[in-house]
Amino acid sequence: MKNRPLAVNTALLAALSSPLITSAGEIETTVVTATRTEQSIAEVLAPVTVFERADIERIAPLDLQELLSRAAGISFVRNGGRGAATSLFVRGNQSNHTLLLVDGVRVGSATLGSPSLTNLPPELIERVEIVRGPRSALYGSEAIGGVINIITKKYHDTDGVKPFVQLSAGTQGTVKTVAAVNGGNADTQFSLSGLYEETDGVDNTTSKALRHGDDDGFEQQAINFSVSHRFNARAKVHALYQHSDSESEYDTNCYAPFPNNFACEPYTDSTVTVAGLRGEFQLSDNWALKLTAGQSTDESQTRYRYRDPALVAANLRGDVFETTRKQFTAQNDWQLGKHHVLTLGGEHINDEVDSTLSYGKDERENNAGFAQW
Template sequence: MILLRSLRRHALPLGLAGALFWSAPAHAEPLQTDTVKVSASRVEKELLDVPMAVSVVTEEQIKLSPAATVGGILQDIPGVQVLNSGAQGLKRIAIRGESPNRVLILIDGQKIAENKSMDGSALLVDPAMIERIEVIKGPASVLYGSEAMGGVINIITKKGGTKPIQGQLTTSYNGSTRGFDESLSLYGGYEGFKYRTTGANTYQHNLSTPDGEAKHSKFKQQSGSAFLSYDFTPHLTVGGLYEQFYSEILAGNRKTPNFFVDISPWERKKAAVFAEIKDVTSFLPRLRMDAFWQHNRKKMLNHVEQGEAMLMDNHANNKNEQWGASLQSDWAIGENNYLIAGYEFNRDGLDAKTDQAITATGVKKGVLTTTFIDTNYKYKGYMDTHALYALMESKLPWDFTLSYGVRQTWVSSHMTTAEGNNRVQVSTKGRTMPPQYGSADAGATGDTWESNPVFNVTLMWQGIKDLALRAGFSQGFRAPNLQDKYIISSMGGGTVYPNQDLKPEKSNTWELGARYFAHGLSLDLTGFYTVADDYIASMQDSDTSYRYQNVSKAKTHGVEFSAGYDLPFGFTPYVDVTWMKREFNNDQYKTWKTGTPEWTGRTGVRALYPVNDSLDIIGDAYIRFASKTELESGTPRTTYSSDAWTTANAMLGVKFGSEKQYTVVGEVLNIFNQEYTLNTGDSIYEPGVHANLKVSVEF
């Protein structure tokens, strides 16, 4: 009802925006699934044939989006929530209500580790580097392992080209931050060689919202990459790449202007090599070997002021060092069975330092006293993960296909250093007392080991051309990380203690789905029900202390729906919508108020008008919406809420040139200046009305 009332109120302006695209007839080609390739099942397939819920953001969609971050590109995918952590430059992803630390972030199939964070992995890659993004919704632990409990974001980067020398130059302007984004790529392919080198730079100022400028919200990003491969034979390809991502991010809170987080820098470096052999034998069509090294460093200042009474600065310097290798083999067993089997190893190393400086000032009996407390923590440890997996696809009679798989994972965790010490110094009556030194509880050292099997099975029927129906069951799990098991956390108003006895989190998901792509109609529908157990949650021990325990459960059910239809005159009305409800349960309370909006989506009309062979006009008029969201948490229980919202948006662009190599796109977002937040408890409002512009040149 809220959505309908909003539409009635904005009917005239929406009609004017839509009229931009009804000025001439057009022809839009229907979606061809053979042009949308997906590697979500670890072997490249057409989207119609993938036996799981997956959405794909294509290279063309990324090229048309002026978004400066990957999170901005993903925000309209059914089942996905974008969390901004109080910063426009720091986006994390929740899938089907599962928090970001239960969502696996992959770049070219290799994960980004985060061993000292309660918020999960961030998206440390620039959109200019990306060929496509695959979003797997629901547990994908059989194929991808721990953290893939809620789903997977698999980012596939751009590689080589088809001509000896090619290039792409892109620049965009964001009106909400008065910021610019530039990138340049040179790439090509010649006599078996393929190469690409890319550089990108982004600088965005503080965000402009309907509530005014969001203090401490600016960020900048700089990134570069280089790729090279060579086809030694038609069957053997060897290659490698290097990537570097650097960012400086500020995060703030509209309610407490004297609080901010300064992450300078947050950077990622990666080097990887691979070898792929195709058609080894008639029964071994593919063998793939990968190895990589990745370094992730985050330096962070958490600044808190409470009037003139207290000043607290927490400095963190966290380094995650990763080494990984994998071997995957594809087997054709007879005419009706295809087996994918592989082994993966990953070492996630942590080297972290945290310094906490507190200056407290008080007056007692007219005497001013200042107390300075400086506490230092050091942590070193690592996690080794070994995994064997196998997934079989069997063709059955009557157009049925059965996919079934298993993964066995072994995780050993080692914390070798967990040290803390402090210095306390008091100044009073104009005198500074000698400092007092002592030890501080930093957590624990030790070694733990655990193993976990997971299974999945999906039955698919494709007895009607261009239609696929599926029913499936899948399991997910998440192994506790070093933060959960060994490290004390004191940021955020309390102390959270680790627990070496934690078990892996687990979930079971049942899913029904349908896809249809033909005659101008595209349809993707998924219904799901998930039961999760042994969630790791911080349970309160006292007024200011908590401890991680396997005490929480969740039940989630919902429907994800995407549809579009190509009308005779070239316009395509479409809808992407999610209905979802989630119940959370721990030893203290049970609630449906979990911070998950019941309804979210985007709906509108796209248009494509090919004027001639060298000019296309494109457009999109649409709304985004979300229902009211409530979050109940804490002891005593407190409910936080955010209002329902609807925004109106419009885009208009052209592609021109002999090969349509020039693209200019302009958009106006949040036309009616709606004040809203994406999630309950968000620290800053989303942008107000603003315009973006993007220009791209290919040569």
């Protein structure tokens, strides 16, 4: 496999891929997810689909599921309307065989076993890299079917601070607000974005009996912050924080000993938080070191809006499921001549589960090494 020489700011696994300009003046797309190193999409052996920010704005998807459904080999099963539990299948593999990354940080639920797609609004995404096919040699068993790397919005200009506001409204009580402030200079750039969306929704069931005849609403708040700083030509750091919370109504029995006796509107409250810090260091002309530390939290809980004031006061709720995943990665890339790159690295992953249910084991660790030529 032929790789291009690594640049001084060689990308991390989570780094934003950037286009290269060829000698003919054409823009060439590069990816990092397929091999953990920056490589032209024309040279990647695995099937890869890339959605740039221009593609996302052109498609204008309501959610991440609608965007990913445009890629070949990807299918979904969603249990209800927007915000409902969604299973993703890449090339027919099981839903827990696809690894979801947010800027290189692993995101997912240890109890559900599949990645969470509800809390990643397209408005805060800059780029999506989809690699179909087994990547387990580089990422572990979660990547049997493929890898999806969500790269959040960042700022790349160097000419001061720029604000941005977008307002929209539609039928079914739909409103959406996106606001951002970005700024930077030659060495430091930052981006702060926020989103609020609310809709009354539509009824997602054909039955109109009992509580199945109401509309199923959706509400979401999200914030994304990133900052990068270049110390010199050989050292750069980047920090990320993203938090998203959503409420999704659905039709089912209520939480009570005799649910048919109570009228309520159940909904799922889910939260995803991602934080990451990475450093890129060019230790010599042919040796690049990348260090990454990240943590993600995936939490979901079923709640109920009871019409009976006595039940409202009782504050009856469903079970809580929370997964906290910590990740530490070190990766070394050596440029061996013009056409060869040797990659050696290691990764430590720790998963912890906090739930109202009792599990025999609520924590697991995984230490792994990877090599590639």
